[in-house]
Amino acid sequence: xxxxxxxxAHIDGHEILKGINLTVGAGEVHSIMGPNGSGKSTLAQVLAxxxxxxxxxxxxxxxxxxxxxxxxxxRACEGMFLAFQYPVEIPGVTTxxxxxxxxxxxxxxxxxxxxxxxxxxxxxxxxxxxxKLDQQLLSRAINExxxxxxxxxNEIFQMAVLEPxxxxxxxxxxxxxxxxxxxxxxxxxxxxxxxxxxxxxxxYQRLLHYIVPDFVHxxxxxxxxxxxxxxxxxxxxxxxxxxxxxDADKATAVAS
Amino acid sequence: MSVANxxxxxxxxxxxxxxxxxxxxxxxxxxxxxxKAAFAxxxxxxxxxTRDEDWRYTNVTPIAKTSFTRACxxxxxxxxxxxxxxxxxxxxxxxVCVNGRFDQNLSAVGELPKGVMACCLSDAARxxxxxxxxxxxxxxxxEQAPFAxxxxxxxxxxxFLHIDQGISVSVPIHVLYLIDADAEPVSTHPRNxxxxxxxxxxxxxxxxxxxxGGGSHFTNAATEIIANDHAHVSHYRVQCESDDTxxxxxxxxxxxxxxQVQTFTMSLGSALVRNNIATVLDGLGADCSLTGLYLVDGxxxxxxxLTVDHAKPHCTSREFFKGVLQDEGKGIFRGRIIVRKDAxxxxxxxxxxxxxxxxxxxxxxxxxxxxxxxxxxxxHGATIGQVNEDELFYLQTRGVNKQTARNLLVFAFANECxxxxxxxxxxxxxxxxxxxxxxxxxMLGD
Numbered sequence: 150x151x152x153x154x155x156x157x158a159h160i161d162g163h164e165i166l167k168g169i170n171l172t173v174g175a176g177e178v179h180s181i182m183g184p185n186g187s188g189k190s191t192l193a194q195v196l197a198x199x200x201x202x203x204x205x206x207x208x209x210x211x212x213x214x215x216x217x218x219x220x221x222x223x224r225a226c227e228g229m230f231l232a233f234q235y236p237v238e239i240p241g242v243t244t245x246x247x248x249x250x251x252x253x254x255x256x257x258x259x260x261x262x263x264x265x266x267x268x269x270x271x272x273x274x275x276x277x278x279x280x281k282l283d284q285q286l287l288s289r290a291i292n293e294x295x296x297x298x299x300x301x302x303n304e305i306f307q308m309a310v311l312e313p314x315x316x317x318x319x320x321x322x323x324x325x326x327x328x329x330x331x332x333x334x335x336x337x338x339x340x341x342x343x344x345x346x347x348x349x350x351x352x353y354q355r356l357l358h359y360i361v362p363d364f365v366h367x368x369x370x371x372x373x374x375x376x377x378x379x380x381x382x383x384x385x386x387x388x389x390x391x392x393x394x395x396d397a398d399k400a401t402a403v404a405s
Numbered sequence: 406m407s408v409a410n411x412x413x414x415x416x417x418x419x420x421x422x423x424x425x426x427x428x429x430x431x432x433x434x435x436x437x438x439x440x441k442a443a444f445a446x447x448x449x450x451x452x453x454x455t456r457d458e459d460w461r462y463t464n465v466t467p468i469a470k471t472s473f474t475r476a477c478x479x480x481x482x483x484x485x486x487x488x489x490x491x492x493x494x495x496x497x498x499x500x501v502c503v504n505g506r507f508d509q510n511l512s513a514v515g516e517l518p519k520g521v522m523a524c525c526l527s528d529a530a531r532x533x534x535x536x537x538x539x540x541x542x543x544x545x546x547x548e549q550a551p552f553a554x555x556x557x558x559x560x561x562x563x564x565f566l567h568i569d570q571g572i573s574v575s576v577p578i579h580v581l582y583l584i585d586a587d588a589e590p591v592s593t594h595p596r597n598x599x600x601x602x603x604x605x606x607x608x609x610x611x612x613x614x615x616x617x618g619g620g621s622h623f624t625n626a627a628t629e630i631i632a633n634d635h636a637h638v639s640h641y642r643v644q645c646e647s648d649d650t651x652x653x654x655x656x657x658x659x660x661x662x663x664x665q666v667q668t669f670t671m672s673l674g675s676a677l678v679r680n681n682i683a684t685v686l687d688g689l690g691a692d693c694s695l696t697g698l699y700l701v702d703g704x705x706x707x708x709x710x711l712t713v714d715h716a717k718p719h720c721t722s723r724e725f726f727k728g729v730l731q732d733e734g735k736g737i738f739r740g741r742i743i744v745r746k747d748a749x750x751x752x753x754x755x756x757x758x759x760x761x762x763x764x765x766x767x768x769x770x771x772x773x774x775x776x777x778x779x780x781x782x783x784x785h786g787a788t789i790g791q792v793n794e795d796e797l798f799y800l801q802t803r804g805v806n807k808q809t810a811r812n813l814l815v816f817a818f819a820n821e822c823x824x825x826x827x828x829x830x831x832x833x834x835x836x837x838x839x840x841x842x843x844x845x846x847x848m849l850g851d
Contacts, residue, residue, distance in 0.1 A: 197802050199795070225804035237799040241817030241824075250813065251803035258804070290817075307803065 150175045151196075151213065157194045157206035160189055165191045167371035170206065173315070178345040180290035180357055180382065181350045184390045189350045190234055192368070196348075197231035198224050211315065216229040225251075230313035232304035233338035234320040234350075239291040244271060244303065247291055248310055255311060276309040278338040298329035305336040316340070319347045323358035326362040334359030354386035367393050415451055418444075421475050421592070422558060435538045436530065444558035448760075450551045454505075458552075461768050463679055463708040468651045473592035473623055476504035477561055481585035483616050485511060488581060491614050493834035497579045498523050503616075504585055505561030505593040511581075514706040520569030521607075523578050526596060529565035536567065540631055541598055542648035550681060553655040556627040560596035563628075568605035568636075577608040577828050584646065585805045588620040590691065597628040601636035601664075608639040610829060615674075619647030627655040632664035634688065639667045639827060645838065646674040648703065655681045662688030669825055671835060672699040672707045673842055683712040686720035686748075697726040700842050701734030701766070708737035715748040715781075724755040728820050729815060729843070740785065741773040748778050755785035760792070760818050815843055 151173040158166040167190045173179050181322060182356045183189050196209065197204050198221035208215050209360040239247075249294050252272075253263040263271070269278055277284050292300050301321055308316055318337065320329055337360050340348070357365075357379065367390070375381070375393045385393075422444050429437055434606040452469040453460040468805045481503045486499060486513060500523070501511035507525035521669035522533070530537060542557050564580045582595045601607055613624060624646065629724055632638050644652055652675040658666055671680045684693045699707040699745055728736040738757040759768040792814050826832040 197799055220807065221798060222804050222806045222810070225802055231802045232801065233802075237793075237796050239796055239799070239817055241819070241821035242813060247800065247803070247805070247813065249807050250809070251800075254806065254809070256803040290821075311803065392549035393696070397478075 150177075151348075152210040153207070154175065154210070155207035156204065156209060158191060158197070158202045158204050160202050164205070165202070165371055166195065169368075169371070169373060171373060173346045173348060175314075175346055177364065178347045178349065178360065178362045179364045179366065180362035181348060181366050181368055182265065182352070182354070182382065182385060184394065185352070187368040188371040189352070189368050190319055192319050193231060193234075193348075193350050196317055197221055197229065222254070225311075225313075226255050228314035230308050230311055230316045232301075232308060232316065232318040232321050234293065234305055236292050236297075236300040238293045240293050242291055243288050244291050245267070245287040245345070248273070248287075248307060251307075252310060271309060275308055279309055279339055280306040281332050282306045283320070296326040298326070298332075301325060301333055305333055309336065309340060314344065315346050315348070317350065319350045320352060321349070322351055322353060330356065331359060354382045357382045369394050415448060416649055417472055418555060418559070419448070421473075424475065424478075425490050425559060429515075433834050435534065435772050439542055440558045440560070440823075443554045447554040447558055450554070459527070459710065459739075463547055463677070463706065465653075465677070465679075467621075467677065468623055468653070469497060470622055471590050471623065473590050475590035475728070476584060476586060476593035479504050479586045479591055481616075483508065483511060483583060483585050487616050488583070491581050491612050492579070492677045493610075494577070494830040497577045497610075499579050499581070500525060501581045501583070502562050502595060503583045504591065505595065507562045507817070515776045517570065518574060520572040521574055522565065522567040524565055526560075526563045526565045526598065533565065533567070536600070537565070537598060540600055541629065550595045550655065552625055552653045552679075553627055553657075556594045556596060556625050556655065559594040559625075560627070561594050562597070563595045563597040563626075564611075565597075566607070566608070566609065568601050568607050569669070570602040570650055571604045573606040574608070577738075579608050579610045579612065581612045581614065582626070583614050583616050583708070584619070584622045584624065584650070585616040586620065586622065588618065590621040590623065592623040592625065595624065595626040597626075597631070597844070599628065599630045599638065599640075599650070601630070601632045601638045603633045604635040604638040608641070610641040610643065610828070610831060612717060613652065615647040615650065619649060621649050621676075623651045625653045625745065626778060629668065630656070630658045631661045632658065632666050632691075634662045634664065636661075636664045638665070641669045641826065641828070641831060642671065642680075643835065643838075644674060644678060646671045648674060648676060648705070651827070652678045652841070653681075654679070658682075658684035658693065658726045660684060660686050660691040660693060662686060663690040664688065665692045667694045667825070668696065670697040670709065672709075673838060674698075676705060678705075678707040679710065680708070681710045683714070684722070685714045685716055687721065688715045689715065691719050691720045692722070694723040694825070695725070696822055696825045698819055699728045699736060700819065700839070701728070702731040703734055704733045704735075706735045706737075710737075710738075710739045712741045713741070713753065715742070715744045715751045715753065717745075718747060718749045718751070720748065721752040722754070724757075725822070725825070726757045727819065728759045728768065729762065729819050731762045733765045733767075733769045736769070738770045738787070739773065740771070740784060742773075742775070742785075742832075743778040744778050744781050746777040746782065749780045750776060751781040751783065753781070753783045758818075759789045760815060761786075762791070762815065765846075810844060816840065819843070
């Protein structure tokens with residue numbers, strides 16, 4: 150599904166990603182963890198195609214093809230989705246209006262017929278129920294006046310409606326209380342499937358109690374310093390990140 | 406502006422006034438002296454120049470140097486079909502004025518509730534002379550500005566609305582002002598008087614449009630609103646005349662104790678627009694909300710000039726104006742807030758936001774606070790920006806291409822103002838108008 154090869158990315162001349170290698174297969178859930186400033190969110194944004202970051206080396210292959218030349222919307226149309234750490238508030242456009250535009254843009258790209266208002270409403274109702282999202286929120290401006298939990302749930306709701314092949318969840322758990330976290334996790338779990346891959350970026354191990362990953366990677370200073378199974382998350386919870394960072398330093402020291 | 410031009414332009418209106426004087430024998434006795442006094446004031450002051458602080462950014466030379474013909478002397482034949490695009494609901498009281506004259510056939514006043522008088526001003530002048538005389542041009546309107554004086558001197562037909570105490574009018578009153586003339590430039594001076602009795606409630610919509618080809622016409626409109634104690638008045642002003650017209654408007658609001666007035670000013674057409682909006686909060690606890698939206702492209706120029714006078718304590722005012730500027734469009738916002746010495750506990754908020762879609766578009770935003778009381782809350786803020794990159798990226802990650810996402814954000818920026826429009830069919834109608842004016846608005850569909 151996704152293959153990241155030696156990915157380097159800059160912003161304003163600072164190198165943030167310093168050679169990431171990662172392979173994610175269909176049906177797999179990968180978690181990317183790491184201390185603050187290690188480049189987790191940058192990786193999520195670069196995957197989604199944010200042009201404020203410049204990819205200086207390496208490649209991203211999605212379904213076997215490089216997507217570096219694709220715009221964020223083209224990547225979305227190909228089936229990629231990014232749930233934002235800080236979902237943007239957009240006064241003046243309702244969620245349902247914008248989401249129908251999005252669904253139809255993607256359908257058009259795939260050569261499917263566009264949905265009319267009735268068909269769209271049917272899908273929206275079904276998915277809102279799945280995520281336990283109050284439908285009232287959909288007729289309000291995008292995320293405007295939403296609580297933190299509602300914003301994150303809206304992200305997962307959009308993911309449910311758009312049905313991506315590769316979903317990247319950027320710190321979806323941050324700022325959520327335990328009840329909101331459970332609802333979001335249930336929503337995500339309901340969307341797990343054999344042909345859908347997920348990358349869950351998180352600072353805390355907490356979320357991984359509810360969304361159990363197949364693989365855990367630890368990002369330190371723009372590189373994956375350590376990879377393992379779901380038990381790695383537990384180890385991190387017990388020991389913190391420092392031991393990995395120290396190991397990484399030692400490794401660098403040996404290498405040089 | 407050269408002296409020769411000034412003289413020429415005043416001469417045009419002097420000729421108009423002399424014509425009008427000849428025709429107006431038999432009118433209400435008080436009206437002619439009022440007109441004469443107003444014309445004298447206009448003649449004395451003449452057209453403002455950019456040396457005048459209030460007109461620094463708006464040059465009215467194009468108006469001053471055009472030889473207009475009085476619109477009311479131009480024959481017109483507007484059909485019901487031609488006005489359809491300006492209507493937003495059948496469920497309203499409709500008055501239509503074409504070329505400054507009330508058009509009975511196009512209007513649909515219907516049965517009015519008891520205690521409501523809604524008719525054209527010319528009819529009211531015959532039956533309600535005393536009421537009009539008491540209120541018209543009595544609220545510092547004519548003293549304030551040359552265009553208002555010119556309107557009083559030359560006033561054409563318009564709306565007369567009087568609501569008795571405690572009456573709530575459930576349907577909106579819609580007044581449509583059309584210019585129907587060939588390319589030869591005409592001028593018209595629509596005049597409206599709205600008197601809301603104590604504890605009454607009413608919504609009024611003014612729409613300004615052009616029928617047929619359009620030319621360099623000049624609309625100089627004036628509306629006075631008197632909101633008595635505890636009255637609730639919503640006033641909407643939709644300006645969508647053809648792109649080569651000039652439009653100057655004056656809205657003078659007088660608010661008494663605990664009254665609430667909400668105005669919405671939307672400017673979509675014309676080469677040059679100047680909206681003067683002034684409200685006097687002249688009773689304890691009065692509340693006003695002034696919202697505005699303008700879209701300019703090509704070389705359009707829109708100037709919104711607001712004055713909120715907090716004359717009494719415990720009054721609140723909200724000003725919220727937004728503009729979208731393309732090409733070489735120009736937008737001016739001047740918001741003056743006066744807080745008189747006794748007007749303690751004043752709560753005034755002023756916001757002006759502009760979205761620039763081109764490097765050549767220009768915005769001037771100027772707050773002007775004159776605070777003489779010491780226990781007040783007064784805030785103002787102005788933002789001028791481009792489409793937000795974070796928002797753009799967010800929409801794109803959902804599959805919406807960059808151009809559509811940009812359009813959607815521009816629409817969203819403008820559409821936010823429309824949430825203040827409480828008449829649902831009007832809100833939908835304006836939203837649609839907005840879409841047709843925005844770049845690639847048709848891509849956004851319904």
